[in-house]
Amino acid sequence: MRPLRLDLEGFGAFARHASVDFSDVELFAITGPTGSGKTTLLDAMTFALYGETPRMGRKGLKALLHPGTKKAWVQLVFRLGDEVWRVTRVIAGKTEARLERQLGAEWQLSSASEKVKTLNAAVERLLGLDYDAFTRAILLPQGRFDAFLKGDSRERRELLFSLYGLAGLAELRERAVARLGELRERLAAAQQRAEVYRDASEAAVEAAREELRGLREERGRLAGEIERLEKEVRRLDELAELWQEKARLQARRQALAAETGRMTEVEGWLERARAAEKALPEVLRLEEARARLAKQERELEKLESAYRAISTKWEKHNEAFDEGELEDLRGRVATLPLLEAKARTLAVLGGAEGPGPAAAYDERAYREAEERLRALRERQRAAAEAERLRKRRDELARRREELAGELRQKKAALENLTAEGKRAADEVEKLRARYEEEQKRASVAAYRHLLEPGKPCPLCLQEVGRLPEGTEVGPLARLEEALRAKQAELQELRGQWSETSGEAKGIERQIAELEKQLALLEGDLKRLEAGAPVEVEELAELEQRLAAMRRGLAQEVAGQTGGQEPGAYARALRERLARLEKQAREGERLRRQAEEASVALRAARERRQALAEALAPLEESVAALLQQLGFASAAEVAPARRSPEELAQLEAQLARWREERGYVEKRLEEVGRLLEDKPRIEPAELEQKKAQLTGLGQRRAELESRLGAAEERLERLERDLQRRREAEKEAAELVQKVGVWEQLAEDLKGHKFPDYLLERLQLDMLARASELLFTLSQHRYRFRLTDGVYHVEDLWTGAVRPAKTLSGGETFLASLSLALSLSEHLSRGRLGALFLDEGFGTLDAEALELAAEVLEALPTQGRMVGVVTHVPELAQRMPARLVVEKAPQGSQVRWET
Structure with missing residues (x-):
């Protein structure tokens, strides 16, 4: 299963519609601030497929709604082999679901969409994974990342049986036993059929063939005699028919002659009707x-x-x-x-406001005075604005001096933190060197009890000269504790330095912004202070002149309208x-x-x-x-007319009479020539010949019946003989097949064969997981499988211990190794995606660097691997990043490469 596209709205942190296209990415990071909705994207995929999420299960689905919405929907498009499917779920009162398959450019609704329960079962059948298997093999959610590593061995065995497709082996023996029973029944049936056809033999078939040849020769002789008699009967029949036809034609000629008068009247009607038409x-x-x-x-x-x-x-x-x-x-x-x-x-x-003298209105003079008045008032406003800008300039200058003092303090603090960081880094390096030296000594001393002077070493096979000195565990543990404390101190100093450096850069940006504002203020002040002072008397004189011209214009308008508006x-x-x-x-x-x-x-x-x-x-x-x-007149024209149907009927009647009269005369002449010198045929002679022919036909029918029975008997014997041979051949083949399936049913007894296959596959998967863990743990740990329980081998101490004893960071590295190995192992089959959703924040810088290198070198081979992280260093290492951005109106996503 490989996701292609995810759409969601009203789900979790995504109040608005968000869409993610996975079709052209393989390795990528899902990154964003805490609470932005990174894990919500994985919850949406799990909810679309199974109707539940790792954090809420099935009962808390209403909690998945965004607080500002009453409805949420999620849609996931994914590929299975050559098929593309789309599953949609809606939360609104009750959960609704729909499953569709793509056919060309259309989507065909699956019948499983009628009920949510049947749709869930259909999705499990399609993926070949139930919800628990999906969250352990494809999507590793928060809080359940180490479930596969530390989980119950029985549950892990059932999960691997499902993932590797071994669950079908348990049913294979039942199918083998059923197949064996079916073959035995077929063998008994074949043997019974062979017994039924035991009478069919080569001799019986040959006798039936000889009998059939004799009957066919007799049929040939009878057929020649019948053919001769049939020709004679046909000749006599033809002569009798000609004498009868001659009598019929003579009677018809007399009847046609009797109709001659009426046909002459019809011909007159036709001529009158044609004249009327003209x-x-x-x-x-x-x-x-x-x-x-x-x-x-x-x-x-x-x-x-x-x-x-x-x-x-x-x-x-x-x-x-x-x-x-x-x-x-x-x-x-x-x-x-x-x-x-x-x-x-x-x-x-x-208008003409107030009393006063009136003056003639001159548009040009009025506009010039008005423009001069506007300029004087603008200069008044500029003087007021200049005073305000001078006060603002003084305020900004004071703020600039304050920020300059803060910047000097931050730079001094950065110098101190740099010096302290260098000192702490030197001390960390010294402690690490001492710790590694002491660790090597402790590793060698761990094998001291296996060495004897003068005997070969079990590891290098060299002769032991003297025993290495023993060492105590206490100093090594104290060195490790001191190293961790100093590393924590160094990390704290780095954080303080980054924070102080950011604050200093922020102050520098503020100072630069203040400098820009001050430069703009100085320019505005120079422009405002360049104007001349305003004359108050000129202002008053201009206002009075404009009012007088307005009163003059009002009087002119009133004179033209007679005082009317x-x-x-x-x-x-x-x-x-x-x-x-x-x-x-x-x-x-x-x-x-x-x-x-x-x-x-x-x-x-x-x-x-x-x-x-x-x-x-x-x-x-x-x-x-x-x-x-x-x-005689126009009134006679209409009565003489005939309708087209009546004309056609009269013409056809006349034509038929003429045609038939001609045919009868011609045919009488032809029949007379044919009967010339021919005697009349007596009916008794003809009936005698027909009786003879009927008798021969009955003899042929009896012979055909005997011949059909003989052919049927031969066909039955040949068919039975063929069936007997086929039954005997089938029985021989079934005897061999029964032996093979008896052996297969015997081999599949118990669980040895499935357990053997599972052990081989699991060892293959653990071998790759060990390679990854060996790299991620800096060559310290490897996996071991003992009685179905996962253990780790500590190569530094030589100890083998259960995986449950690993620390938090080590557990994450082991779980990551298992997840990547299992995904690689199964990616050749149904698993086309892997999502990791926690743990990277627990790693130190070196372990994080190793994890990033492993993920970058991972052979995706068309498989999609998504890493959910808020660690910027890891996200930047990925070829693509799905950035989740948090906002008051709802989170949104975007791709970044």
């Missing part, structure tokens, strides 16, 4: 011309009435309309824009003009309508004259045509 178009055209003339006369009457009505309305409108008043109003309205412009100017200037005055003029213009448009419309009615009336009169002139020659031509076709 006359009909001209008759219809004449009727249509008369109808058009009548219609045109009615239309002419309507147009004359409409013309009289519109002419009357136009005359009444002209009497009531005054064209002079309209022209006067248009002139007055044309001056309104200038008046409105003056009114808008007066409104913009603020300018807007109301303009609206009244425009409304009156609109009414008069509307009346003018109405008059123009009536005039156009009268002209159009006059034109239409003239055109209608001309059309009526043209139609009347064209009707006379048409009437003459139609009368001539009717006379030519034999009609």
